[in-house]
Amino acid sequence: MKINEVILQSVSKIVVFIILTLALYLFFAGHNAPGGGFIGGLVLASSFVLMLLAFDIETVKKGIPVDFKLVAASGALIVLLSGLGATILGEPFLSQSFAYFDLPFYGEVELTTVTIFETGVALAVVGVVVTIILSISEDV
């Protein structure tokens, strides 16, 4: 039942990059504007879903040789460890902090520990969603 997917494939080759950029934008924008780790992760996952729809699993696996179970596990681990980091400094578990820094050429930048936490969330979301989709579609 393979139909010619040339159009879908060529379009998605470009669109995937737009989605990936969007995902990154959403991830970092999350602190002050709509976005964040969860949405960023989901958008990232949806780009993988698009690739899976346009190409077959083998091609995608060759292109992205990542074990998504590990991605999910490391995401959950980062979330946990980022919480533990605060306890070492004597703060309650999962305390976040932030500070403003002056970077050359770039101006004032806010750096915050929430980003680490959100990275964990995003990785867990990507990992779990892709793992579920892959394992269902591989089960033939």
Added chain:
Amino acid sequence: MLTINLAILLPFLAALFILLFLRRFRRFHIGWFVLIIPAILFALLLRQIPNIANGKTLIHQINWIPSFDINFISYLDGLSLVFGLLITGIGTLVVLYSIYYLSTEQSLVHFYIYLLLFMGSMLGVVFSDHLMVLYVFWELTSISSFLLIAYWYQRKGSRYGAKKALHITVLGGFAMLIGFLMLYVVTGTFSIREIIETIHLYKDHSLMTPMIIFILLGAFTKSAQFPFHIWLPDAMEAPTPISAYLHSATMVKAGIYVVARFTPVFGGEALWFWLVSSIGLLTLFWGSFTAIRQTDLKALLAYSTISQLGLIMTLFGIGSLSLHPDIHVESVLYTQAVFAALFHLVNHSTFKGTLFMVIGIIDYQIGTRDLRRLGGLISFMPISFTIAMIGSFSMAGLPPFNGFLSKEMFFTAILHLKDFDFFSIQTFAGIFPVVAWIASVFTFIYSMMIVFQTFFGPYKEQPGVEAKEASFGMLIPPVTLSALVVLIFFFPNILGDYVIKPAVLSVYPGVTNEMIGSISLWHGFNKELLMTIGIIILGIILYIYRTYFKKVYIAFPRNISFDTLYNNALEFTDRLAKGITNFYMTGYLRHYVMYIFLFFIIVLGGSLYYLGAFTFSLNNDQPVHPFVWMIASTIVIAGMTIFFAKTRLTAILVNGYIGFAIAMLFVLFRAPDLALTQLVVETVTTALFLLCFYFLPEWEKTKVVRKVKMTNIVISISVGTIFTLIALSVKSGKLFRSISAYFENADELAGGKNIVNTILGDFRAFDTMLEVIVLFIAGIGVYTLIKYTNNKGVEKLEDK
């Protein structure tokens, strides 16, 4: 002082390090790396001895969830120090031993990660002040013990033993959790130190009795007390270093630790005394009696461990008497019992560790540990023989080994019991010394069996095995331990004054240093010594005529035992669970959906009705925007369309449309975060739906019986109604604080202007963390459900 927290954390960090970095080195024996951890910790703890001996305690607090009063308070006093030294000291030797015992061909990564997991959690148990933290570490030790027993999971026996240990210890753990919660309800604090300070106010509380029973259930299951001892012999399927470490020197003593720790809380209560001392005595007797029957050396040691744990337990029971409010003069006598208990605890770890390691060596060199197939090894393995002899003679309570000293002290304590005139003890005081003495005779017999049946007599050659002495490295740990056995006998007071005394003082906060005596080698010809001489004489006689003596065991049929009870109970639960599950798991998706919907109708609808929660008013409502009307009506139309869809694809697409329309509604209500999330979630789920429906058979219109159809209609209409009602009443009832407060200070407190995200990542980060973990578990669940059946090879590997 970071030492104590570091002590708990370091093993976990090391385990993570192995997992991340050392996994790839197949040729390198990870044991050498692991060896550093307990060695460092042992040195660190040794450095604390002078501090602790001077009566200091070290406390370090890390705030965990301060808003719920859960803080990670680690705590080092005399009692924790004794256990800490045992865990790290024996740990070092066991790791060294395991380096020679396990070759690099085995999956060492698993072995050492589980071992470190255990070490960390065991240290967590003895160093925690908070009851809940203690409980978590307690269960972690059960889990790591489970993993280690099942290390050779290809064997059926290992899996059986691991499961049995887990069932029994976790059952006790749950009971202990209930006990802890009761303790919290009564005293209002989770901190053990605070409980000890305030417990005298609540001595008459009605929860006192159940509390004692539940906490002791935890302690008894963990420390393999009668009748929960049945898991320990089966746990011997673990590799010998593990048996030496977990199932003799440390983990099984966690129960004793809890009894010791809670002696200041419950000491002086009649129930506490009777339970601890009588169960201890019964275990002491039954363990030693059953040990003689064993032919497998490790099973023999398992029963002997059970029996020795019973002995220590009995001593703690006697020790608890000195906290009785009406006793003053004799109090010192009973504190001496706790001194003896802790002293024997250390001694037991040394001689039993020695014996386990020697038996591991025999098993490793000869290939069997069956007494019937061993004999005459003395000429081949002289060093092993010497070590085994030291260990066994110490266990039998003979001089010049440390077991003699603690055994004498045990007799002293048990003989003094008759002086105590509360709890109608005097009626039974006569039984205690008699039972203890008989049990000691049995102990003597099986100790002799280990030495003489293995090393003397005719040499029985095993096919294809050349008997020879073990390698040098493998002998170092047991030699060290057996040297300690002798050294402690000659210089008992170094250990007694610096380590045991502070531990006794932390069990009895009111007692001063001078009130505790020291250990003396020679007491003169007193009752205790005569008892020992009697044991030796009767023991030798019974040992020589043991073939006749063993006929006693025929009176105990093998099929009536606690093991059979456990097996039958397990089988019964299995069958029951299967019956219940088969009753409702029909295999039809629509039935499952129906259960879920029925649950909604009954529970949600019921509570909505019962609580009178439905309130609805149109006041304060904004005028509805025409756009909202339009989108809402398209959603209704789309919902209707699903009924008439001819193919699944149509249904999915229409369903997807509803999701996107809801996202539009969010946009109209100015919730960009929600809209974004809804859009992406809808996209991904639609793709998932398509994927799943690909595997389903063609969608055929089936003829449904009218009655079934009517039921379905009723169910779906009621579910719809209930959800509409809930949605309508949600707005009216305000149960929780409005989140608008976050609007005002999100920027100052969390540095972010998007309050949705500051709530997710900062204010309520704990919720998010748990959600991430739930998501992860769900993902793993889907993966294993789908992939499990594909790996047929795994099944074969397991059923050897």
